[in-house]
Amino acid sequence: SYVLTQPPSVSVAPGQTARITCGGNNIGSKSVHWYQQKPGQAPVLVVYDDSDRPSGIPERFSGSNSGNTATLTISRVEAGDEADYYCQVWDSSSDHPGAVFGGGTKLTVL
Amino acid sequence: EVQLVESGGGLVQPGRSLRLSCAASGFTFDDYAMHWVRQAPGKGLEWVSGISWNSGSIGYADSVKGRFTISRDNAKNSLYLQMNSLRAEDTALYYCAKARTYSYGQGPVDYWGQGTLVTVSS
Numbered sequence: 001s002y003v004l005t006q007p008p009s010v011s012v013a014p015g016q017t018a019r020i021t022c023g024g025n026n027i028g029s030k031s032v033h034w035y036q037q038k039p040g041q042a043p044v045l046v047v048y049d050d051s052d053r054p055s056g057i058p059e060r061f062s063g064s065n066s067g068n069t070a071t072l073t074i075s076r077v078e079a080g081d082e083a084d085y086y087c088q089v090w091d092s093s094s095d096h097p098g099a100v101f102g103g104g105t106k107l108t109v110l
Numbered sequence: 111e112v113q114l115v116e117s118g119g120g121l122v123q124p125g126r127s128l129r130l131s132c133a134a135s136g137f138t139f140d141d142y143a144m145h146w147v148r149q150a151p152g153k154g155l156e157w158v159s160g161i162s163w164n165s166g167s168i169g170y171a172d173s174v175k176g177r178f179t180i181s182r183d184n185a186k187n188s189l190y191l192q193m194n195s196l197r198a199e200d201t202a203l204y205y206c207a208k209a210r211t212y213s214y215g216q217g218p219v220d221y222w223g224q225g226t227l228v229t230v231s232s
Contacts, residue, residue, distance in 0.1 A: 001172070033218035035155070042205060042222035043155065054220060086155050090215055096169040097215030099145070099157035 002091035004102035011108040018074040020105045022087030025068060030089040032070040034063060037104075038083045046085075047072060074107070082109045112136040112221045114206045119226030122196055130226060132189040132206030137221075140164070140184035143209035145219055146191045148202035148228075158204070159191065160214030167214055174200075196230045203227050 005023040012018040022032060032050050035043040045054050047063040050070065060075045074081055087102040118130040130146070146158040159170045159180040168180055179192040189206055203225040211217040 031216075035219075037155075042224055043219075044222075045218050045220050048210065048218040048220075084154075088155075088157075088218065092215065096167075098169055098171060099147075099160065101155040101157065104154040 002100050004087055004100055006102040006105045009106045011110055012077050013110045014077055016077055018077050018107055020072045020085050022070040022102050023068055027068055027070050028066045032065050033088045034072045035086045036083045077109055079109050082107055114221060114223030116206045116223045116226035119228045121229045123232050124197060124230055126196055127194045130191040130204055132223060134187045139187040141212060143212055143214035144182060144189045145207040147205045147207050150202040162214045163212040169214060198230050201230050
């Protein structure tokens with residue numbers, strides 16, 4: 001089955017840029033979606049189809065995907081961005097696709 | 111406003127069954143695929159099952175295949191998850207989630223409910 005690998009944690013100072021990676025075999029050939037989850041809350045979609053943003057998500061959130069790594073970039077990080085972030089793709093290697101999530105990355109704002 | 115409200119969680123003994131429900135509102139339910147996603151305490155997200163807009167295509171995670179059954183009633187704007195032969199490792203918060211497309215096997219989840227807690231323990 002397809003595996004997505006994320007770093008367990010990323011730390012960044014306010015105002016700086018955070019980059020959260022999501023590794024997978026030839027992930028560049030798949031569409032990657034990113035979710036933000038704050039403690040005690042349901043996840044929120046922040047980037048879909050590699051680099052598109054849902055309405056209401058700040059432009060500070062952006063995504064890219066190439067080769068074996070997809071990246072969520074958060075510019076001008078704010079304290080309110082502190083959360084767990086998950087990447088997700090569809091594994092279509094069988095007749096019935098399955099959604100795959102990365103293990104999650106905890107973003108700490110110093 | 112999209113709303114997804116789960117119900118049916120609780121404490122259940124290993125080997126027993128439980129049925130989760132999700133009441134959807136604020137969107138045209140039968141235009142979209144739906145999913146169940148779970149999160150064990152302190153752990154990450156795990157996709158459980160998905161169903162296309164017309165129930166024509168359904169998928170399950172290997173961890174629940176043969177034990178769980180997803181279904182939907184478009185007339186009632188409702189999604190269900192029948193969980194049989196429950197195990198301790200099924201303990202989790204179960205989220206009802208709306209897909210961004212009509213097909214379950216593509217695209218992201220764009221709305222999530224608040225979840226219903228299932229605890230499997232003797």
